[in-house]
Amino acid sequence: MHKKFFNLNLTKNQIAAFTLLTAFSFTSLVSCKEDEAITPTEQQSEATVQETSPQVEALTTTTTALDVRVDFGGSTLATKYNSGSIAVGTKTLADFNSGAATKVTLATVEPFAGTYTNSQTYSSTLGFAQAAAVDAGYGNTTSRTRAVLELANLDPATEYNLSFFASRVGVNSTTSLETQYKVIGASTQTLLLEAANNTSKVVTTQAIKPNSSGKIRIEVSKGSKNNISSGSYWLNSMKVVSIAAPTEPTAPTAPTAPTEPTAPTAPTAPTTPTNPSYNYLVKTVSELKAAASKATSGQVIYVDNSAQIDFTGQGTLKIPGGVTLMSGRGDNGALGGMIYTTSLSHGILIQAGGTNVKVVGLRVRGGSTGTSGSSTYNRGIYTSFSNLEVSNCEIFGWNHAGVYLSGGASNIYIHHNYFHHNQQDGLGYGVSMTKAYAKIEYNYFNYNRHCIAGSGIAGSGYEAAYNVVMPNTSATWAHSFDMHGDGGDGAQYTAGDYVNIHDNTFYNGKFHAITVRGTPKQGTTIKNNKFVHASQSAALNLYATNNTISTNTYGIATPTLNPGPATM
Numbered sequence: 001m002h003k004k005f006f007n008l009n010l011t012k013n014q015i016a017a018f019t020l021l022t023a024f025s026f027t028s029l030v031s032c033k034e035d036e037a038i039t040p041t042e043q044q045s046e047a048t049v050q051e052t053s054p055q056v057e058a059l060t061t062t063t064t065a066l067d068v069r070v071d072f073g074g075s076t077l078a079t080k081y082n083s084g085s086i087a088v089g090t091k092t093l094a095d096f097n098s099g100a101a102t103k104v105t106l107a108t109v110e111p112f113a114g115t116y117t118n119s120q121t122y123s124s125t126l127g128f129a130q131a132a133a134v135d136a137g138y139g140n141t142t143s144r145t146r147a148v149l150e151l152a153n154l155d156p157a158t159e160y161n162l163s164f165f166a167s168r169v170g171v172n173s174t175t176s177l178e179t180q181y182k183v184i185g186a187s188t189q190t191l192l193l194e195a196a197n198n199t200s201k202v203v204t205t206q207a208i209k210p211n212s213s214g215k216i217r218i219e220v221s222k223g224s225k226n227n228i229s230s231g232s233y234w235l236n237s238m239k240v241v242s243i244a245a246p247t248e249p250t251a252p253t254a255p256t257a258p259t260e261p262t263a264p265t266a267p268t269a270p271t272t273p274t275n276p277s278y279n280y281l282v283k284t285v286s287e288l289k290a291a292a293s294k295a296t297s298g299q300v301i302y303v304d305n306s307a308q309i310d311f312t313g314q315g316t317l318k319i320p321g322g323v324t325l326m327s328g329r330g331d332n333g334a335l336g337g338m339i340y341t342t343s344l345s346h347g348i349l350i351q352a353g354g355t356n357v358k359v360v361g362l363r364v365r366g367g368s369t370g371t372s373g374s375s376t377y378n379r380g381i382y383t384s385f386s387n388l389e390v391s392n393c394e395i396f397g398w399n400h401a402g403v404y405l406s407g408g409a410s411n412i413y414i415h416h417n418y419f420h421h422n423q424q425d426g427l428g429y430g431v432s433m434t435k436a437y438a439k440i441e442y443n444y445f446n447y448n449r450h451c452i453a454g455s456g457i458a459g460s461g462y463e464a465a466y467n468v469v470m471p472n473t474s475a476t477w478a479h480s481f482d483m484h485g486d487g488g489d490g491a492q493y494t495a496g497d498y499v500n501i502h503d504n505t506f507y508n509g510k511f512h513a514i515t516v517r518g519t520p521k522q523g524t525t526i527k528n529n530k531f532v533h534a535s536q537s538a539a540l541n542l543y544a545t546n547n548t549i550s551t552n553t554y555g556i557a558t559p560t561l562n563p564g565p566a567t568m
Helices: 285-294
Strands: 023-027 069-071 082-085 089-094 101-110 114-117 135-139 146-152 159-165 178-184 188-194 216-222 233-235 237-243 280-282 300-303 308-310 317-319 324-326 338-340 348-352 358-360 363-365 379-383 389-391 394-396 401-405 409-415 418-422 429-433 436-441 444-448 450-454 461-465 481-483 498-502 514-516 524-527 540-542 547-550
Touching: 069 237, 082 089, 082 101, 135 146, 146 233, 159 178, 159 188, 159 216, 178 233, 216 233, 280 285, 285 300, 285 308, 285 317, 338 348, 363 379, 394 401, 401 409, 401 418, 418 429, 429 436, 429 444, 444 450, 450 461, 481 498
Parallel strands: 023 069, 023 082, 069 082, 280 300, 300 324, 308 338, 317 348, 324 358, 338 363, 348 379, 358 389, 363 394, 379 401, 389 409, 394 418, 401 429, 409 436, 418 444, 429 450, 436 461, 450 481, 461 498, 481 514, 498 524, 514 540, 524 547
Antiparallel strands: 023 237, 089 101, 101 146, 114 135, 135 233, 146 216, 159 237, 178 188, 178 216
């Protein structure tokens, strides 16, 4: 089963058990000991590769169009993984299951500088074998600005997900080794991953097709936050996920009329997934509450695609740590199941009860879509715990915030959602945070007073990237991205730790696109954005002077926009 992400016309598998994985292990030219300096050298030598048993290979596969796996580093080679060279060269990849050679090749078009092996045991939940995760290939801007890989002989009609893992442990906490992966096929997708001390984060493209020649190009380079003097960029392992197209159901044969009619069986709901991977399927309030009370970490609660569950008067739905609450927004055009309230004093609808909660493919609706509403702060999804992920949801009707973060929550990831009609005057946020850190990317925003806002207190900050702000708002003083000053508006007030806004598109020209009302400790970065506003002064309202502003475009036209399946 895979879900459609309509934001930016992307798609994504929602359940990993239905993906087909490809992971790679690259042989090295240069190895370095953990206690050596991180700056790569130009000396290159062939590394020895040894066979070991992988720690992670438990993912379920379905019909395989492609299943090959390869590792960048070369200190060891996990069983069933291919090895590839960080030097220029081409290799034919073997099938993970059968071991037989496939037609797919992997070429290193522009080489890495060397390899590094971490002294780290990675979690079995990472999705990469220990032997594939522990070693890395790296490059650096002192010798070459990027490494380039190319997959060839892929099926141009098939969608693939490419996942990247990068890790260099033992790095100073102030050092960023952010690495960018630019994936170019029939379309282009760009991913960013912080490699410094990373033990759990993986980035994945969303259903990219090869070009007409069956090729996908991967350009690996340093990210915008990378602050090490050598500009080193990293890649430990890569997975290629071949997404099998859903099988069309066979037309049923005409039944033979029975002599005596029998009682009809209850029809199967047409929106229920054909091959669901869940622990609980819910359609009613009682089923949802029961599932939430029983579910444990690693389990999935699936809200039927046609369900509209009225939670008015039921209080807050608490989702235990490690549990995924999901539905099928985008499955064959489905809106996805909805959990909603009609009350203007409901408070919080859905709350993470621990770390690692995921909310996926749902509609989350509040009781107020206009500019007037209630003195009660009503919020769609709330957490004070870290590692919340909210993806592919339609979130609307919340007088305070569609998603609200506080309590020191960190590593929050909010992506590929549609936030709209959260616009009460004086409140009205798509995403709001007090003390929290979040990455917010690939979302559509429409009819919000502020799409993203932070309180400005120390211990907070956000990165907003690849979002689209649509032209509409009915609220007053409705700039799109906001960070308050803690204590008031002015450069003398702290405005959180950082604000990093890059590669977004702003079509709402009625107000400033970005307002930062104080001085972030680490500054404000505004880079590679596109604005409908005619000039920088029309687009930006910045109270501080520690700003990095570059390569933005102004005066763009407004096209027709499609945020995907929407209720209103």
